Amino acid sequence: MYIVTVDTEKCVGDGNCVDVCPVQVFELQDNKAVLVNPDECLGCDSCVEVCETGAITISEG
Numbered sequence: 001m002y003i004v005t006v007d008t009e010k011c012v013g014d015g016n017c018v019d020v021c022p023v024q025v026f027e028l029q030d031n032k033a034v035l036v037n038p039d040e041c042l043g044c045d046s047c048v049e050v051c052e053t054g055a056i057t058i059s060e061g
């Protein structure tokens with residue numbers, strides 16, 4: 001499985017990860033991306049690629 005983390009200090013709430021994630025791992029709450037479905041992560045790295053501030057990391061757990 002994959003471990004998804006969002007650095008809330010870096011997150012600017014643009015929602016790119018919400019739009020790109022095929023399995024709805026993220027949701028915007030109070031202008032921050034929060035993990036609502038992290039167990040479904042496929043490790044595709046799409047969110048990492050679209051995050052302009054480098055707030056997201058995906059690692060294998």
Ligand code: SF4
Pocket residue numbers: 002004020021022023024025040041042043044045046047048058
């Ligand atoms: S790596 Fe892919 S499946 Fe996992 S959270 Fe990012 S966009 Fe979603």
